[in-house]
Amino acid sequence: MTELNFKGKEFVYNHHLAVPFRPLVPHADKGIGPVSLDGNLIIHGDNLHALKALLPLYAGKVDCVYIDPPYNTGKSDWSYNDQVNSPMIKEWLNSNPITVDDTLRHDKWACMMWPRLQLLRELMKPGAVIFASIDDNEVALFKHLLHAVFGDNNSPQTNPHLGTIVWKNATDNNPTNIATEHEYIHVFCLQRGDVVPIWNSPWSDLKEHLLVKESDLLGQNLSAEQLSEKYANWFRQHKSQLGPLQEYNQIDSGGIFTASRSVHNPGREGYRWDLMNPKTGKLVPQPLMGYRFPEETRDELLAQDRIIFSDDPDQLIRIKIYLKDYKEKMPGIVEIDGRRGANELKKIFPESKQAFKNPKTFTLIEWLLSFTAGPDAVVLDSFAGSGTTAHAVMKLNQRDGGNRRFILVECEDYADHLTAERVRRLIKGVPASKDDEYRSGLGGKFTYCTLGDPVELDKVLSGETLPPYAGLGAALFHMATNRALEPAAVREDDFYLGATEGQHVWLIYKPDLEWLKTPEAALTLSRAKAFAATDPDRRHLVFAPARYVSQKMLAEHNIPVEFVPLPFALYRIDRS
Known part of the structure; x- marks a missing residue:
């Protein structure tokens, strides 16, 4: 291009x-x-x-x-x-x-x-x-x-x-x-x-209502012509509810509403084959430009009872489309x-x-x-x-x-x-x-x-910007996982943000500068163990302003926790 x-x-x-x-x-x-x-x-x-x-x-x-x-x-x-x-x-x-x-x-x-x-x-x-x-x-x-x-x-x-x-x-x-x-x-x-x-097919949303209406009509022992006319009247009355639909008036012998469409193929040469009309005992007339599908498809349609034959020997065949299969173009x-x-x-x-x-x-x-x-x-x-x-x-x-x-x-x-x-x-x-x-x-x-104010991680510890927990957490979770945060999964009191298929994400943070400077804001060995214990088989990514445990010690204790320093989180996460 x-x-x-x-x-x-x-x-x-x-x-x-x-x-x-x-x-x-x-x-x-x-x-x-x-x-x-x-x-x-x-x-x-x-x-x-x-x-x-x-x-x-x-x-x-x-x-x-x-x-x-x-x-x-x-x-x-x-x-x-x-x-x-x-x-x-x-x-x-x-x-x-x-x-x-x-x-x-x-x-x-x-x-x-x-x-x-x-x-x-x-x-x-x-x-x-x-x-x-x-x-x-x-x-x-x-x-x-x-x-x-x-x-x-x-x-x-x-x-x-x-x-x-x-x-x-x-x-x-x-x-x-x-x-x-x-x-x-x-x-x-x-x-x-x-x-x-x-x-979407608006028919699928209205299928139950249509079937109720159909049942009412069929219970009146009407002829096919009377049934078709009553359905056409019903359609005109309810057309505004149906949205962008075309009008359909063909009803098969089983009482299921169907769409009838001609299968001739004007504008280009189609397939040539013969088909006997069981109602007239004669071959169905060939469309001028041939049929638009081959014999194999014809046989499938016959087996599925999807071809409509007419009492008129000069009428081309039509295709039956059930409401549950209909898709509006x-x-x-x-x-x-x-x-x-x-x-x-x-x-x-x-x-x-x-x-x-x-x-x-x-x-x-x-x-x-x-x-x-x-x-x-x-x-x-x-x-x-x-x-x-x-x-x-x-x-x-x-x-x-x-x-x-x-x-x-x-x-x-x-x-x-x-x-x-x-x-x-x-x-x-x-x-x-x-x-x-x-x-x-x-x-x-x-x-x-x-x-709110922009989330600028390098200014968090200086106190210049202290975004709310949910705002900072959503940004960090997306940066770390390339996924959207599920608000319902967040447990702010537990410092938990959410999970993906392979890892859990945690954020030790409060929008309080004095608290952020205390040991309470750091990742410790005991806190790492507690995080890992919630799901030992997955990796745990922890954002925090500081830590009192090394990555080497975490590895020696087989604790699947990785620390990410909060101010530098943007530069330390591999998005590949």
């Missing part, structure tokens, strides 16, 4: 590695329910730092990402503000905000997105999908950036680019004579080829009126004339998530805006009974009074709303966080 170059790339290429860890600081009074860093989160802070703060807890755990970054139209005043130590970047900072007249605005936009995409990639699990909204201004550059981060396109099996969706949003912002009534959503997958992305074009977002927000904030400029409609994001976010998925949006992604996750959970979690990051001052307030109102209800749907509330909980 041709290498992507842009001015400033050499300075931001590894900038995500230099961003310091900053602990998440919960604000219980601004959330709903008990504080929980492994539940729904809304984080107020620069998304570059927030994404780095999430790594110790969520590295490799995110199932689905939706981002709606600045479109770089030149009309809005976004600024490149990452603290990159280079004369060129500093010169750029002096020329902010970025406008349409800035000849380097595309390079600056790429510099802004590059480290954020790198951190998003680290947070995603193999097979996770990212949806990235954009318009004509950066659609080409954005695709190249995503390819540079997620991989090239050497083959259809490994190409991380799953496709680009055209969103027809019924707005025209183009001053030329060509109406622009669409935007784009790039869809990429992490490590495609090793893990196949999960494309995501359309490449979706038409959802973008103006719905403003109307939705108005119902939640009836006292405000315009709570947020150009909000996305939650219907769009809910539609995207319905294909890729399973019932227990973690969904991340690092350009949260008005909180539309949280709205979509909550509505999707309401629809199918799922337990998806959302993580929102917003850097602007409205993170509390708009982004989080929208979620508060969705949970509790909006008494002043004229819409019944919003008056009652959806229920739920979330934790509101800001970002």
